[in-house]
Amino acid sequence: GAGVSQSPRYKVAKRGQDVALRCDPISGHVSLFWYQQALGQGPEFLTYFQNEAQLDKSGLPSDRFFAERPEGSVSTLKIQRTQQEDSAVYLCASSLRAFANEQFFGPGTRLTVL
């Protein structure tokens, strides 16, 4: 595709539900990033993949957050037992190379936990 796509664009979950957010990066991009953007804040790093390898997950806020990229392309961010504080926009970005490269962002998934 022409850009990074994310689905769903909006997700409403009841507290305690599990959710899965999908990211389709630009074809051929090696690196994939997930960021969390709370209301009125800048994006904050969650995790990073180089191809299928998750090289950095230091930003995941708890063990309820899990991300995967099994074939080195599409990635899924899963949140188990959602809490109200998980409400945010989740942004996915991809970049062509592994290091020092600009990141292209998707439109984000807005998650609201009731």
Place this chain on the structure above:
Amino acid sequence: AQSVTQPDIHITVSEGASLELRCNYSYGATPYLFWYVQSPGQGLQLLLKYFSGDTLVQGIKGFEAEFKRSQSSFNLRKPSVHWSDAAEYFCAVGYTGTASKLTFGTGTRLQVTL
């Protein structure tokens, strides 16, 4: 830990006036610096980037930014603002050795009056 400060939360300028958005980053040997723009409900669009070389970089939509290592700053400028520039602007920094993970500032909301 790396950090980015955008001291202006909200700025209002008249259409046709000049603009400068401030950005300061925490000390780092070789920072990579970016400015992104985000319109409501949209993802982040890259305006410009600095990796090395000329400290004055040109971007899209008539924006430019100047890297000043001595001041740890990367301020964004535009000589004449258009109403369509109203959006949220984010400065971001990455460093070698961090696999291009970006740290963002909290953003500056630009309002343009006609």
